Amino acid sequence: MEAGSSSGSGGVPQPLPAPSMRSRVFYRFTQQNLPACKPTLTPVSVITTFLLIGIIFVPVGLVCLRASRSVVEIVDRYDVECIPEQYQSNKVAYIKDSSIFKNCTRYLKVQSHMKAPIYVYYELENYYQNHRRYVKSRSEKQLLYGLKYKDTSSCKPQELSNGLPIVPCGLIAWSLFNDTYSFLRGATVMNINRKNIAWKSDRDHKYGKHVYPVNFQNGTLIGGGKLNPNSPLSEQEDLIVWMRTAALPKFRKPYGRIEEDLNAGEVITVNLVNNYNTYSFGGKKKLVLTTSGWLGGQNDFLGLAYVATGFSCILIAILFALIHVKIPRPHGDTNFSPWNRKSNAS
Known part of the structure; x- marks a missing residue:
């Protein structure tokens, strides 16, 4: 019997109903087949991310502390x-x-x-x-x-x-x-x-x-x-x-x-x-x-939290940078990543 058909009454082949768009999308969702952003975390990207977070958080924390202390x-x-x-x-x-x-x-x-x-x-x-x-x-x-x-x-x-x-x-x-x-x-x-x-x-x-x-x-x-x-x-x-x-x-x-x-x-x-x-x-x-003040009453917690998080991220970025310089790790070939195997095979 041909694919996409079934035998009805009297042995006459009946075509199978085509899957709906909703069922196809649901299938791809349950099988984790939908398009997605899958970034590759390289040492440079990780160090840059931590450094940016620290550079942003420290000034924000200092501004919040200044606003709190002005009360x-x-x-x-x-x-x-x-x-x-x-x-x-x-x-x-x-x-x-x-x-x-x-x-x-x-x-x-x-x-x-x-x-x-x-x-x-x-x-x-x-x-x-x-x-x-x-x-x-x-x-x-x-x-x-x-x-x-x-x-x-x-x-x-x-x-x-x-x-x-x-x-x-x-x-x-x-x-x-x-x-x-x-x-x-x-x-x-x-x-x-x-x-x-x-x-x-x-x-x-x-x-x-x-x-x-x-x-x-x-x-x-x-x-x-x-x-x-x-x-x-x-x-x-x-x-x-x-x-x-x-x-x-x-x-x-x-x-x-x-x-x-x-x-x-x-x-x-x-x-x-x-x-x-x-x-x-x-x-x-x-x-x-x-x-x-514009931030409310006197409360240093928010400012201290921002400053502590910012300095921690900067220290982590420096630590990762030193490790990367002293013990460099060779990069893997992204062509062999799971999401690229299908395109390579074709």
Whole structure:
């Protein structure tokens, strides 16, 4: 029987259907027969590639480092200094005693000119917001729909208070950061803009515009800050910022913006209220004032990574070059490469 035909009923040869374009392409793909770029790595090409990577990466890293170092930052740890002398041996008792006023005054000296906007952050250390039990203790649908959403079992143990539902429920909202800061420039109070510190997507899509706090922080055990019961959750940006949990035990969260320049040598007076309990678990609290560059805040990691990678590539290129000069390796004949055998045979 001839190829490309088959016997039908009555023994009459029937032609076989021609393979479709799709099946032919699929066959070539599964057999790794499609055209492809198959470069031959010679010593010269390898050395050149490493050298080019190093020449590009080192200047980029230096530019990133310069941008990071141009950011002016003031960091002040206040959790220890703001404890009165008589309570230094028992900080937990001091922070839990609601009858004690916890006002504290700090003085920050501006070392270099700080151009507005100046971002104000609070920094916490040894605080594990990424703990599985803590992260799961919230209800996304309740934040959006309020009391209309009834299933808040994920919020335990802060689901109910005195038998009534809590809005917003969960451990994250319950432990809301509640230290406050105000700034004086001489005798003049500096304005802190506390709007638009949270992500716009969070304000618009994750927190209800008609959802108000209900029965919040009314239990016997108070975890942190309170909320304004007359303001919807979408406008309470302190809560929105806090609810976006941090991945690492040391993190910063925005508090506001100072929209006026600070000159070098000035002393800024900070009146703060030291409410938040980090003493029970050995945490640290810091106040951070920082400017911003085109690359963001002060972080040398990106620049150092580029510089380290660039110098490593340059060193590898030099090492390969020395080896190639001292112990040259004869090149193979590319005509005998697997992808050239078929053309040679024909």
